[in-house]
Amino acid sequence: MTLPTRSYAKFVTPYKITPCLVDPDEGITETSDIWTLGPVKEWYSAGVYWNIMPTHYFHRKDGIRCHYVIPQYNVHGNYxxxxxxxxxxxxxxxxxxDESxxxxxxxxxxSICFYSLYxxxxxxxxxxxxxxxxxxxxxxxFYIKGLH
Incomplete structure (x- = not known):
């Protein structure tokens, strides 16, 4: 009984998101030239290529932060x-x-109530x-209640 309880507790504990992946409060949402400035078209993980469609982006002094969807799986995210x-x-x-x-x-x-798989x-x-x-x-x- 201890193992299932611990696993459930770990699953429902919200995960902390790395700050560079969160929309900046002072940032301006941009969509112009999205396929050039939202450069990632796919990501490769677990031996599979996943198609990504960017929706908007934010310029940062150390790079670019972009919101995307993977439509075939109803997945959203930021990179x-x-x-x-x-x-x-x-x-x-x-x-x-030479160029990575x-x-x-x-x-x-x-989502399950206010939680999403993350x-x-x-x-x-x-x-x-x-x-x-x-x-x-x-x-x-990921606890989604109260996000702007």
Missing amino acids: FVGNETTGPFPTSSEDCA YPSQHFLYHG GEVKGTYCPKYGAAYVLVGGLGT
């Missing part, structure tokens, strides 16, 4: 792509070695393919 190059993620294509940027994503899907992923973005190569770093729930 951040930094503007400083870094080493490629282990699952990236070899020809992304740090990338973080969070996603949420469905995931946070990290990796790198390769502009050559418009793909972010990522690994899931956290799963849980």
Whole structure:
């Protein structure tokens, strides 16, 4: 009985979102030139490419933060792509070695009352393919009541 109780408690405990993935209070929502300035077209995780459709973005001094949907799964989320190059993620294509940027994503899907299933992923973005190569770093729930 202890294990199921602990698992349930962990599942319903809201997950803390990395600050760079949250909409900035002072930010201006932008949609112009979305396919250029919201650069990630897909992300690669668990051996599968996931199509991403950007909806709006925010400029940041250290990169860009973009809201996206994955329509075939009713998934929403935000991603951040930094503007400083870094080493490629282990699952990236070899020809992304010279041009990779740090990338973080969070996603949420469905809802149970005020909770949504939540995931946070990290990796790198390769502009050559418009793909972010990522690994899931956290799963849980996301408390959505009271968000603006």
